[in-house]
Amino acid sequence: MSLGTSSRGFIWPLNGPVTSGFGPRWGSMHTGIDIDGYTGQPVVAAKGGRVIEVGDMSGYGNVVVLDHGGGVSSLYAHLSGYETSTGATVQRGRVVGYVGCTGNCYGDHLHFEVRLNGSPTNPLDLLP
Numbered sequence: 001m002s003l004g005t006s007s008r009g010f011i012w013p014l015n016g017p018v019t020s021g022f023g024p025r026w027g028s029m030h031t032g033i034d035i036d037g038y039t040g041q042p043v044v045a046a047k048g049g050r051v052i053e054v055g056d057m058s059g060y061g062n063v064v065v066l067d068h069g070g071g072v073s074s075l076y077a078h079l080s081g082y083e084t085s086t087g088a089t090v091q092r093g094r095v096v097g098y099v100g101c102t103g104n105c106y107g108d109h110l111h112f113e114v115r116l117n118g119s120p121t122n123p124l125d126l127l128p
Contacts, residue, residue: 032113061103
């Protein structure tokens with residue numbers, strides 16, 4: 001994990017080890033990465049953008065979704081709380097929520113996804 005900024009303008013949303021990668025897992029597709037954390041730990045915007053969703057999303061629990069433009073969006077899931085609202089514009093590195101274990105989860109962590117034109121892509125390809 002690098003603490004810099006990637007060539008695509010992304011930073012890590014949470015300082016912690018990846019506990020589950022992108023790809024097949026338990027007989028289905030894991031569409032993001034899981035980053036270890038503790039309840040209440042701040043989660044930051046990996047890239048600046050507009051907040052397009054804040055709330056409960058099925059198995060993801062509490063989420064924040066950012067639109068970065070150009071067909072790129074990011075999702076922050078299993079949050080214990082929010083620090084933003086729908087329609088807000090946030091800068092890279094701004095706190096958007098807090099680590100938790102809401103929805104379908106087995107311990108405190110951040111599930112982080114990046115989608116390109118609606119299709120999940122491996123976030124590790126965009127992070128520094």
